[in-house]
Each structure stands twice: as structure tokens, then as C-alpha cells.
Amino acid sequence: MDAEDVAEFDIVSEFDCRWVRTAGQFRAIDYWHYRGQIKPSGLAVYDRSETAIWIENFAEPTPSFGNLHQRDIELVGLFYDLCLRAEAGRAAAEADGEILINMGGPCHYGRLNGLMLDDVRVVAVNSTRPERLRGESNRDSFGDLVDLHAIAPDAVVEVRDTANAMLSNLAAGERAYLEHALADPDFVADRLADSNDATSMMAAWAETALAAADNNPSELAYRAFAQRERGWYADPYYDEPQPVYEAIACFCTAQDCADEWPLLEPDTWFIADTVMCLGVEGPDDGWPVE
Structure with missing residues (x-):
């Protein structure tokens, strides 16, 4: 919601460039250099309209994806809004007479697809086994x-x-x-x-x-x-x-x-x-x- 308000009303984020603690279901991902995404719940994994937060990287030592994938986890990471920075870079380039066109990366798919967590620490793993729709x-x-x-x-x-x-x-x-x-x-x-x-x-x-x-x-x-x-x-x-x-x-x-x-x-x-x-x-x- 904060990111939506920042995008719509041109206000300063409450969370940008701050350490945050959050929770959700982790899904490993194989896209560029990113390590995974977290969704607010297991059910939200199946809702393509639901915004996800990207995990750009983990703090060392990197935890095993096999112990995190499809599990509800709590984590701490440094949050930043990649798309906000991309937009600022585009505006600065345009002021210098250059046109930047986004050809890939998360923000290519929409303004709220660039919510990033950097240097992530896993605080707790709350699932005893991977969670997915079964039966x-x-x-x-x-x-x-x-x-x-x-x-x-x-x-x-x-x-x-x-x-x-x-x-x-x-x-x-x-x-x-x-x-x-x-x-x-x-x-x-x-x-x-x-x-x-x-x-x-x-x-x-x-x-x-x-x-x-x-x-x-x-x-x-x-x-x-x-x-x-x-x-x-x-x-x-x-x-x-x-x-x-x-x-x-x-x-x-x-x-x-x-x-x-x-x-x-x-x-x-x-x-x-x-x-x-x-x-x-x-x-x-x-x-x-x-």
C-alpha cells in the first residue's frame, strides 16, 4: 500500500532504504540474479494479480533454498523500490536529452513489480514441510x-x-x-x-x-x-x-x-x-x- 501511494501521490515512502521485518511464503525463482519472492500467504501464490516482494540476495551464509521453498518464513532485509529509482533515472536522463527504454527486469512488468529486499536474514521458518495445494x-x-x-x-x-x-x-x-x-x-x-x-x-x-x-x-x-x-x-x-x-x-x-x-x-x-x-x-x- 505504501508503494502504491508513493507511485500515485508522489510522496516519500515510509519504508524505502530502511530495514524491515516481514513474513510470507517464499518461492525460489530463476530470473536474472534474483533469489526468490515472498507472497503474503500460500493462497496468494496462485493469484497472479497479487504483488510479490523480491528477495534480491541473502546475507552470507546463503540459506538452502531446499529448506525455504514453498514455506512460510519470517525475514529481515533492507527494502528499496527499484521502479522508483528506475523512474528517477529515466527522468534525469530525459533532462539531459537522453531517452531510456526499459527492455527487461521486474519493472518491465509494471510499476509495483520492483519491491526489493536486499541483504536478507531469515528469522524463522514456520512450515514443517513445503506448502502447496494438494489432494x-x-x-x-x-x-x-x-x-x-x-x-x-x-x-x-x-x-x-x-x-x-x-x-x-x-x-x-x-x-x-x-x-x-x-x-x-x-x-x-x-x-x-x-x-x-x-x-x-x-x-x-x-x-x-x-x-x-x-x-x-x-x-x-x-x-x-x-x-x-x-x-x-x-x-x-x-x-x-x-x-x-x-x-x-x-x-x-x-x-x-x-x-x-x-x-x-x-x-x-x-x-x-x-x-x-x-x-x-x-x-x-x-x-x-x-
Whole structure:
């Protein structure tokens, strides 16, 4: 609300450049150099109109994302309004006869998308396990993921083969996975330099899971999904079936996986608790890992 008033009425923020203590559900993110976002509640994670606060970086030592992702946390950080500063920079440049055009970054998506916390300290983790919408009985009513076999049966075998191979690569180490999945050696090097990113979490999960399954991915519980037409990006008024260009292959290590499978596509990002998911592209070139 403070940021909205600052933007609308040109007043000074009560919080800008101050240490703040706040709480919300943390979601790791893979966007530029940012480390994650917090939303005011787990339910707000699914509301795309809800403003999120970005975590630009953590104070050293950086906490494990695997222990924070999808959990309610309390934190302290130095708050600043990135978009406010971007606007001031644009105005100053314009006064000097230069035109600045924002081509990317959080503020590219709207004035209130640049609320930042810097040098963040985690005060408390208030969730004993990751929190997300669960329950297979909720899939038809609330989920946007549907079983791949129901809408793309011809892709089922190839997606499973790709997922098994990628899980084995992950279990062999982050480097094996990245070098197989990515063509750019600089990108691979950047990923390997970060021991706390998504692929690091996934590799650790795969190593543990496959060790318990005698290194056989087929021994793990598995399901593959695609987004149904009424998902976030679909036209609700267009009722013709759409081709499936992406699949989400998920493995599970729980004793009972019935209610562990993700119902919504955002819940497949970075999860590595009882379930770990891989994005698989296709079908123009087979179904390679995303």
C-alpha cells in the first residue's frame, strides 16, 4: 500500500532504504540474479494479480533454498523500490536529452513489480514441510495439470524415456545433467558456480532418490502431466483442443504419493521434497528435456 501511494501521490515512502521485518511464503525463482519472492500467504501464490516482494540476495551464509521453498518464513532485509529509482533515472536522463527504454527486469512488468529486499536474514521458518495445494480430488476443480496420457497418449513413452535419462544424469551430478541439457558452456559454468540454485537442488534429490531405488528410475512412482486448456495461458473462449508442446514429468519418493502430485503448474517449479519434476519439450524434435 505504501508503494502504491508513493507511485500515485508522489510522496516519500515510509519504508524505502530502511530495514524491515516481514513474513510470507517464499518461492525460489530463476530470473536474472534474483533469489526468490515472498507472497503474503500460500493462497496468494496462485493469484497472479497479487504483488510479490523480491528477495534480491541473502546475507552470507546463503540459506538452502531446499529448506525455504514453498514455506512460510519470517525475514529481515533492507527494502528499496527499484521502479522508483528506475523512474528517477529515466527522468534525469530525459533532462539531459537522453531517452531510456526499459527492455527487461521486474519493472518491465509494471510499476509495483520492483519491491526489493536486499541483504536478507531469515528469522524463522514456520512450515514443517513445503506448502502447496494438494489432494488428487482437487485436480478437476482447481488444478491446471492433467494426466499426459489423457491428452497426448502418443507422447507418454518418449516423455518417460527422456525423464528417466535426465533423472539418471542428475543423479550422476549437476555437471552431467547440465552438459546434456544445455549447449552453452558459459551457461553451464554459471550454473555450476551456484551451489544453491534449482539444478543443485534437483541433483541432490535425484542422487538420494535413485540410491534408494537401486539406481533404477522405473522403480520410482512417476506421473506425467500437461497443462489443460483452461490453464493460465489458455483462451477460455476457444474450445478446440490445443496441441501439447510441453510435458511435466514428476517422480515421487513418498510411501503414498496419491496426494503428493502437483495440481498446478507453478507448483512444479523447483520442488524437491517428496516430488521432483522435470520440464520436457516437444514434439518437433522428439521430447528433449527443457
